[in-house]
Structures are given as structure tokens and as C-alpha cells.
Amino acid sequence: MLRYTLKRLVSLAVSLAVASVVIFLAIEVLPGDPAAYMLGVNAQEDTLAALREQLGLNMSGWERYSSWILGLLQGDFGTSYTYRTPVADMIAERVKVSLPLAVYALVLSTVIAFPAGIYAASRRGRPGDVAIMGVTQLGVAIPNFWFAMLMVLVFSINLRWFSAGGFPGWDAGVLACLKALTLPAIALALPQASILARVMRSSLLDTLSEDFVRTARAKGLTRAQALRRHALRNALIPVLTIIGLQFSFLLAGAIIIENVFFLPGLGRLIFQSISSRDLVVVESVVMLLVFAVVVVNFAVEIAYALVDPRLRAGR
Amino acid sequence: MSLLEISGLDLDIHGTPILRDVSFSVDPGRIVGVIGESGSGKSMTAFTVMQLLPNGAEAAGSVRLSGHEMLGLPEAELCRLRGNEVGMVFQEPMTALNPIRTIGDQVAETILIHEDVPKAEAMKRAREALNRVELPADRFPLSRYPHELSGGQRQRVVIAMAIALRPKLLIADEPTTALDVTTQAQILALLTRLVREDGMGMLMITHDLAVVSDMADEIVIMQHGRVVERGACPGIFSNLTHPYSKALLAASSHVPERVERAGQAPLLEVRGVIRDYTLPRKTLFGAPVKVHAVRGVSFTLERGESLGLVGESGCGKSTLTRAILGLEEVQEGDIRLDGEPVFDGHRANRDVRRRMQVVFQDPYGSFNPRHKVSRLVTEPFHLLDDPPRGAARAAAIDEALISVGMRPSDKEKYIHEFSGGQRQRIAIARALIIKPDLIILDEAVSALDVQVRAQILDLLADLSAKFGLTYLFISHDLSVVRSITDRVMVMKSGEIVEEGPTDRVFDAPSHPYTRQLIEAAPKLPETA
Numbered sequence: 001m002l003r004y005t006l007k008r009l010v011s012l013a014v015s016l017a018v019a020s021v022v023i024f025l026a027i028e029v030l031p032g033d034p035a036a037y038m039l040g041v042n043a044q045e046d047t048l049a050a051l052r053e054q055l056g057l058n059m060s061g062w063e064r065y066s067s068w069i070l071g072l073l074q075g076d077f078g079t080s081y082t083y084r085t086p087v088a089d090m091i092a093e094r095v096k097v098s099l100p101l102a103v104y105a106l107v108l109s110t111v112i113a114f115p116a117g118i119y120a121a122s123r124r125g126r127p128g129d130v131a132i133m134g135v136t137q138l139g140v141a142i143p144n145f146w147f148a149m150l151m152v153l154v155f156s157i158n159l160r161w162f163s164a165g166g167f168p169g170w171d172a173g174v175l176a177c178l179k180a181l182t183l184p185a186i187a188l189a190l191p192q193a194s195i196l197a198r199v200m201r202s203s204l205l206d207t208l209s210e211d212f213v214r215t216a217r218a219k220g221l222t223r224a225q226a227l228r229r230h231a232l233r234n235a236l237i238p239v240l241t242i243i244g245l246q247f248s249f250l251l252a253g254a255i256i257i258e259n260v261f262f263l264p265g266l267g268r269l270i271f272q273s274i275s276s277r278d279l280v281v282v283e284s285v286v287m288l289l290v291f292a293v294v295v296v297n298f299a300v301e302i303a304y305a306l307v308d309p310r311l312r313a314g315r
Numbered sequence: 316m317s318l319l320e321i322s323g324l325d326l327d328i329h330g331t332p333i334l335r336d337v338s339f340s341v342d343p344g345r346i347v348g349v350i351g352e353s354g355s356g357k358s359m360t361a362f363t364v365m366q367l368l369p370n371g372a373e374a375a376g377s378v379r380l381s382g383h384e385m386l387g388l389p390e391a392e393l394c395r396l397r398g399n400e401v402g403m404v405f406q407e408p409m410t411a412l413n414p415i416r417t418i419g420d421q422v423a424e425t426i427l428i429h430e431d432v433p434k435a436e437a438m439k440r441a442r443e444a445l446n447r448v449e450l451p452a453d454r455f456p457l458s459r460y461p462h463e464l465s466g467g468q469r470q471r472v473v474i475a476m477a478i479a480l481r482p483k484l485l486i487a488d489e490p491t492t493a494l495d496v497t498t499q500a501q502i503l504a505l506l507t508r509l510v511r512e513d514g515m516g517m518l519m520i521t522h523d524l525a526v527v528s529d530m531a532d533e534i535v536i537m538q539h540g541r542v543v544e545r546g547a548c549p550g551i552f553s554n555l556t557h558p559y560s561k562a563l564l565a566a567s568s569h570v571p572e573r574v575e576r577a578g579q580a581p582l583l584e585v586r587g588v589i590r591d592y593t594l595p596r597k598t599l600f601g602a603p604v605k606v607h608a609v610r611g612v613s614f615t616l617e618r619g620e621s622l623g624l625v626g627e628s629g630c631g632k633s634t635l636t637r638a639i640l641g642l643e644e645v646q647e648g649d650i651r652l653d654g655e656p657v658f659d660g661h662r663a664n665r666d667v668r669r670r671m672q673v674v675f676q677d678p679y680g681s682f683n684p685r686h687k688v689s690r691l692v693t694e695p696f697h698l699l700d701d702p703p704r705g706a707a708r709a710a711a712i713d714e715a716l717i718s719v720g721m722r723p724s725d726k727e728k729y730i731h732e733f734s735g736g737q738r739q740r741i742a743i744a745r746a747l748i749i750k751p752d753l754i755i756l757d758e759a760v761s762a763l764d765v766q767v768r769a770q771i772l773d774l775l776a777d778l779s780a781k782f783g784l785t786y787l788f789i790s791h792d793l794s795v796v797r798s799i800t801d802r803v804m805v806m807k808s809g810e811i812v813e814e815g816p817t818d819r820v821f822d823a824p825s826h827p828y829t830r831q832l833i834e835a836a837p838k839l840p841e842t843a
Contacts, residue, residue: 211410217367218405219425219476220398222390229424230413308415309460 001312004305012298019290020072024065027283033057038081038277051081055280068283077284082276087284090269097167098258098265101181101188102250108189109196109246116193117200117239122227124205132197139194148187148260155183165262184261188254192246199242203235210234236307244300248293317379318343318516319364319484324376326356326363326540333359334540337376339533341484341516346507348519348527348548350563351537352764353735357520360537361486364518365403366393381483399429402477404506406489408470412461418445418472419457425479444475448505466628467498471505478509485510486518491526495627495791500835503530522764524567525794525837528552536560549840562766568839569769570798571776573621582785583616583639583753588648590634608634609645610809618752621779621786623796623817625832626806632789635806636757639787641668652753669698672746676758678738682730689726692716692745699749715744718781719774736767740774747778755787760795772799793836797821805829 035051036043051057056064071078077087120132156164162183168176207213208231216226255267266285273281305311317340326334334356341347351357362368364378366385378385381400385393397403402425405411413421422441426432432440438457445455448471461469470490477485487506491499507530510517521527527534527548534551536544536559544557555561590609609631616622626632637643639650641663650657652667659665672695675681682691689712696702703711713723719740730738739759746754756775760768776799778784790796796803796817803820805813805828813826824830 211405211407212413214367215403215405215411215473215476216413216424218365218397218403220394220396220428221424222394225428230416233415234413310414310462 001305004312005302008298008301012294015294016291019294020069020287021065023283023286023290024068027279038279040277055081072284072287078280080273080278080281082273082278082281087281090281091266091285091288094264094266094269096170097181097263098251098254098267100177101184101254101263101265102247104178104181104185105188105192105250105254106243106247108185109192110243112189112193113196113200116197118204118227118232120197120201121204121208122224129201132201136194136197139190140198142190144187144191145256145260147190148183148257151183151187152260165260167263180261181263184254184257184263187257187260188250192250196239196242196246200235200239203238204231207231207235233307237304240300240303240307244296247296248289251292252289317341318381319518320377320379321360321364322377322379324360324363324374324378326359326368326372326374328359328369328373329371332540333372334363334374337537337540337542339535339542339545341518343483343516344510344514345532346510346517346519346527346530348521348531348534349537350521350524350527350534352522352563352766354539355537356540357522357537358488359540361403361488361518361520364484364486365397365401367397395429398425398477398482399480400482401484401486402480402482404470404473404477404485404487404490406492408466408473408493411473412469414461416460417457418455418459418461418464422472422475422479423457425476429480440479441475444479445472447478447509448472448475450475465498467494467502470494470498470502474502474505474509478513478515481513482515484516484518486520488520489522490519492521492523496793496832496837497627497835499526499837503837506530523837524564524765525839528840529837536563552840564839566766566769568794569765569772571769571772573776573799574780580618581615582618582620582653583787584649584651584654585615585635585639586613586649586651588612588635588638588645588650590631590638590643590645607809609638611648612806612809612811613648614804614811614814616753616785616787618785619779619783620802621788621800623800623803624787624789624806625791625793625796625803627791627832630806631809632806633757636673636755636787636789640671640673640755665698669695669749670751671753671755672749672751673755673757674739674742674746674759676761678735678742678762681742682738684730686729687726688716688728688730688741691730692726692741692748694745695749711748715748716741718747718778719744734767736763736770739763739767739771743771743774743778747782750782751784753785753787755789757789758791759788761790761792768795775799793821793832805832 033048035048035055035057039048039051056067075088077091079085080087080090083090116132116136120129123129152164155161162179167180170177204227208227210231213226213231216230217223221229252266254265255271258265258267266289270282270285273285319341321340322338324334324337325332337356337360339347349357349360359368363374364380364385366388368374374386376386380396383392383396412418419438419441422444423434423437426437426440427434442452442457445457446452450468450471455468461472464472485506490506491502494502503526506517509515519527519531531548534546534548535542536557538559544551544555544560552564555564588609589607589611592606592608594604594606612635624632624635634643638645639657641657644658644661652670655664655667657664657667692712692715693708702708712726716723716725721737721740721744730741733741742759760771763771772795775786779786786799788796788800800817802815803817804811805820805826807828813820813824813829820829821833824833
């Protein structure tokens, strides 16, 4: 297990290093002058020179890369060109919204998907299964922003249970924040839960037809016992893979939902900095998201090993 | 009263008749062997006793297990009986155990399900059950996982699970079919011992007459879902009455007629072949461990000869086969076909490659299900620089199909329309189509029923006579190798330990390992 973990840690470090080089190359070294790009076509020559100086563009590529990485390691993400504030502070502000939202949505999705998938698999072909498959089909098909607007209409405008958008900030108290995140989290969780439930069901059905489930039944376990004790854990690997992918997506890809609910999250930050050509911010946020994805993958791989002893042995 | 009494059992699955009027019984302490080919309903009979039938199954008649009528018994009652009154052992030990739970846990589960005992007590009894199946505590602690055990050891764990509560009846469904001969002999001896010790009744299901003839007290022969013959063993073998049973016995000991045409000129020469695999390091700084799959193998295969290669799983015969076919490079040594090297630098030599073909074991997995037979059998044409086209191609397909006893019109069909035996014929047609000199038969008849196997062996003998083919016949089944080869090599741990004319090796084996193999192989009783 230790060997397995060490191996994964090495591959994590390598992925991060490769990603940082790719991001750096894509943004700073590829043809074109970042300063000109950031200022637009009508920029004055002296403004451009000043910006180049500020961005350190007159240093060599290697020098700029190493100073960027060293800065990242010390928590210095540079200064936003548009807002003239440290990028680290801007990101920290946004992560406080995006991370809880992603976790909230993921918890909702898992809590809905597991029982639904298990129930459907255990009554394959019967009305319960058909109903769940129908609902999840719908859940995958409905665009989540449309569903979000529908919820706003019902729960905010008609029933007035939730506010239609915005985020009060953590100073306003945990409950108020959770309340503000509830509708967005549901909107995000609906398609995710539908996909996860379907994956859970099909993975479980595959496992239920395995020989060892029949062996378990021959020992005298009931259908439900065989499912719970033997099939379930074996069916988890594909489910964990999907959960990992979903978490990464929820963290970075919630931009539409953030816009619907006016939430100051990471997605909107990227979108705004791309529109205002604030490459310093784009670079750092992308790197942060890569970091998050890689770390989540690492966590998923550790979870695989906890589920399956064959992986623990480390080949 | 019998322990298990099956009378007038009919079974339909989704309206298709599976069993018709099956009746027989098992008494305590007796072993009843149920024999039949695939599709004869022998396994379904066992699953009916367990009441673990697929959806859509409808059974009628009577199955009484120690006084309980199993048909129509509520599920809760059945769960109480399964594992407690009746235990079951399955064919495929590699997949019969849950890969993510320890063996101790899985054996103890049988006890915990049926008895209200503390976990520690159940683990203690699981230990005893594992000891009884000869998995001692020092080498097989309860904390082992299935992937750390071999096939035979896993089968012992499955048996331990089945007998942990000392059931009155043990059902074994092809328990040794997936195992090597020596392992098979050990498992059969173990099962017989447990039956005798516990006074269990045992229902032993198999397709192999020889396997049951040694151990069964009574034999039931099934065909098309019906019992065609039953009687006490071994007496039954000398006076079989039903034509099917006679045919089955004849097929089991079938020896194809063949002409020996050995010793013309060397065709395949293998000289000092060594193939090692490097395993991943166990510790961070330790030296990597090497596995010597093939260590210094040399032999010559004469043109027109049929050479057998026997050995148990892991002996290196598959690695050697891959090397001969140019699929895998060797570290040392030389493989030549008719004087030409099989390897051309680091790649397989196409000129040599097109002169040998291979037929694999699995008649189901070795075809692409989306292609028609015409395309499947012409696959080797990609080895030719100028493959036949148009009419010549069609003629080649027809010729290949006819020579293996299929019809030319079969080329328009897909592979799922054929039975296992027919598929194996198509696989042979695929090998024949580019008129190779050498055909490697890698367990080519191992997955077939005995009667089909006899037909395929006849076909191979015919083809060899007709086309002057040379065979390298790889198998773990000694009786098959004996019937079809001129010369045989015995392989163990990557080395050829014995080699010689087939009759000599089988009648007077000189190496202890060969003796052990022949000893372990199940034999049919002599019938006058």
C-alpha cells in the first residue's frame, strides 16, 4: 500500500510539472506578444513597454517560468493586470464559494445516486427500475441552467423560500451560505446524480452476474445479502472513477450555474479574466484547477486501492 | 430413504424445454456421477436442486432433499438449506471467489449466515475447514486474498466453504475441468476423502467419463435433458445399452486412424531458446526478479510429423508457442522454419510467418463476431504479398471450407450461427487457406465435447494425410496427445524433461514428472 501510494505521488508530481510547462508555453511563449494581446490593437507603444516590463517579458523564457513556479510555491500568484490586486487573494475569495458548492453538489449527487442505482439494479426490469431509468434519462437530458431557472421561478419567486441568487459571504453565517448554495447545488447535482445512478446500476448488474455472487447464493445468502456483502464493493471502481471526474467538473465547470445564481465562483473568475485578457489570472487559475484535478485523481486512485486488495499489492 | 430424490423432473426456461422426466437419487455416503455433453441439462439439474435457476425457469416434478420438497419451497427456507444441508462447488475456481475479501472471511461467512456464533468462533471453524481441505495455517493464513492463490488452491477454498457446516449433500459441478491433471487428481482425491469422512452424499457433474469412473458409485448419463442410462459404477461400462452412452464411451477413448510419416527432413528447428520475464521490483532498491519462462529449449520437428507438447499451466508452453509464431522475441537461441529464421531483426519474418498457422483453444473468442465467415477464413491472406482476388479468392474459401467438412454456402454466415465444433472447423479452415507447412494446435480440442473432439481429431488426421501437414500439438490432455502424435515432449518449469516416441513415453516414462502426469490422468476402466 505504501509502495502504491508513493508511486501515485510521484505520478502526481510529474503530472503537475508537465501541466505547468504546457500552461506556461500556451500563454507566455507561443507566438504573439502577451502585452499587446492584453492591451488590444490600439495600445500606445510606451504603455506596451511598461506592461512588458511589469510582466517581466524582457527576461528569458526559462527565467520567467522559474520565477512563476517559485512564486506559485510560495503562494505568490502575481498581480492581476485588470484589478491591480494580488491574484492569490482573488482566487482565495472565489474558492470559498466554488469549493463548498462543488462538495455540496457532489454530496447531494452521491446521496441520491447510490440508493437509486442500487434499488434499480436489485429490481432489474421491474417497474421500480424502469421508473428510475426514466427519471435519470430525463435528468441527463434536461439542461441544468434551464432547470435552475425553473427552480428559481418556483422556489424563489413563487414560494419565496430561497433568494434568487447572490452569495452573502461566510461572515453572514454558515446556514445563510448553505441556503444560498442550495438551489445551485441541486441544479448541479441533478445531471450528475442521474449519470452516477446509471453507472452504479450497470456496474452492479455486471457484478451481480459474476460467479462469486452465485457462490455466495449457494452458501445460503439471500439475494439482498449477496448484493450488499459481495457485489456492492466490487461494483464501486467505475463509480469512483465517475465521482472523481464529476468533482473536477463541478469545481471548474459550474460557470453557467454561477451566472444564473450570480455566485462569485471560480468559473466566473476565469470567464471574466479571459474576456478582459487578464492572462496573469487565467494562468494561475488554470494551474490551480489542474492541481485540483490531479489531487482528486490521486484521491480516487487511493480509494481504488482501499476497495481492491489486488491493487494494494502494487504490481 | 434417499438423501436426494429427484423424480419426474421437468424444467423449462422461457418455454424452452431443458429437462424432461429426470429421475435419480443420491444416498448418504454415495457418489453419483452425472455425465453428459454441454447442453445435456446436467448443470441445470444441479441448479434445480439448489433452486438457483435463471429467471424464467419453471420446474415441475419433485426434488426432495432430506425430506424437504425443494420445488416451491419459500425463498427464506431455501436460504436456510443452501450451504447448510447442501453445499456446492463450481467449475471455475478463478472467479468463484470474491476477489476483495479474504479467504477466511469468505469461509467464515457460510457459518455466520447459518449459525448465531461470534465472529471469532466462526473464524476458528473456518480455519478448521481450511485445514481439512489441506490448506495449512502456516502457508495459508485466513488473511490471504484469492488472487494470492493458484487455481487448485482456490478450488480448495471453495470446497472449504461448501463443507464448513458439514452438509449432507455436496454438489460438484465440473470441479476439476479448469485444472491441470495433477491438481485434478488431488482435488478428486480430496472430494472422495471428505465424502467418506463425513458420510456425505455427492452429486458429481462432469463431461469426462474418466474422471467419474474412478470415484463414482453410480453413474447417470444424460442427453438432451433426459436420463438415458444409469447404473452402478464401474459395472455399467461393460454393459451399456443405450446407443448414446455407447457412442459417448467410444468417443472418449477414440483414436483416429493415421498414417505415420515421420523423419523426412527437419521442418522446425528450435535451438537453445531462452525467454525470461522481468517482474517489477518487490522492494524499492532490491534487484528485479526474473522469471525463466523458457530455459534452453531445443527440439526438431520433422516434416509431416505430429509432435505433442504436454505440460501443466505455467510450464512455459504458451511462451514457447508465441516465440515459434514470431509473436514474441526470445533473449537467446534460434528458431528456424525450413532453415529460415522466424525473426527478421526484431520483427517476425513474413516469409516464414505465412508458412505456419495456429488454431487456438477457444472456439468462441477467437473470431470477430461482426465478420462473415468468408472474411474470417481469409484473414491469413494479409501475410501474402499478392493475395488472391475475385474468383481465385472465392475458390480458395470454398476449398478450405470443403476440406474441413463445411459447405461453401457457410461463408455467407456469421460465426454465432455455428456450434463450438463447427467453429473449430472454421478455425482450421482459416489456418489451411494459405497452405501452411506447419499448424500449431494450441489446446485446439480442449474446449470441445468428447464426440465433437473425436470428429475434430479424425479431421486433423485426414488433413495431415491429405496435405502432408506437420502438427505441433500442444495440450494438457494426455489421452488426446497420445492418440494424435508420433512423438511427444514433456515440459516442466521451462524445460523439456522428456522427449521420445509417443508410445514409448506413455508406456515406459523415464522422468519422474512424466510418470507423475500419467499417474494423475484419469483413466477409463478397461472394457472387454
